[in-house]
Amino acid sequence: MPPTTIRTAPADDTFTSLAEHQAQTPSTFYNAKPVLHYKKNGIRAIASVDQISKLPILAPAESGDAATTVQTLDVWISSENLTLFNPTLSTGLSIPYPSISLHAIQRLPDPSATDTSSAEALIQGLYMQLDLSDPNTFSSSNDTSEDDDPTVELTLLTTPSSSETPAQAIQAMFDAVSNCSNLHPDPTFDDDEEMQDAGGDSRIVFEGSVGYEGISGLPGVQQGSGDGGLPPPFPGSGGWITAENVGEYFDEEGNWIKDGHKIMFRFTL
Known part of the structure; x- marks a missing residue:
């Protein structure tokens, strides 16, 4: 199943919190609410300008020579999928975990820093490669061009709370994606x-x-x-x-x- 565009942000009552899930034994394993492992608003997302057209959650880039765009998203990481929502556009993307072909903690210059050459300007972000193609649709490699490449790269930057360090903040988001991805192994041939x-x-x-x-x-x-x-x-x-x-x-x-x-x-x- 490919990523799905949504127009309404997920409601809190559509999830079971991770703490609640861990504190009780589910009465049934069917039709249960997805378990919410992570939620945070106001997360910065960095993407290449030439990939904006592939991601409906990103607004068109302003005129200029910048190679990347930085936009603010709200993030839900649940046992069902990863949801990114842009409240300014009222548009989100619900991403199944098999569509996340790679995720890792990346060290990169802080886009808000004035002097990006200093070591202090380096921060950590959650780097992801997303495959936006439909796994049920076959296309020959001879019929695709570089512009048709369904893979996009996106990096998420989070701000630590008062009780955590920047490293702990990004690690929490990385762990949530890792744990939920493990619930959805890549499909293999029988x-x-x-x-x-x-x-x-x-x-x-x-x-x-x-x-x-x-x-x-x-x-x-x-x-x-x-x-x-x-x-x-x-x-x-x-x-x-x-x-x-x-x-x-x-x-x-x-x-x-x-x-x-x-x-x-x-x-x-």
């Missing part, structure tokens, strides 16, 4: 679908078959055939082994019998 596409199935069978494809990282383990059968040398691949016919496959010592000859069968994992 192993069963990959094996079916390759003409096999997801069952694991063992060594002893020449001509069957092995499974990487599992020595001696091979992929089943697409028709649902086992590799021919495996016991029982020609039919079920039952109490009545087990003597046709194994002797009294447990050795597999193949064409009247005993074969020592070894499982390797």
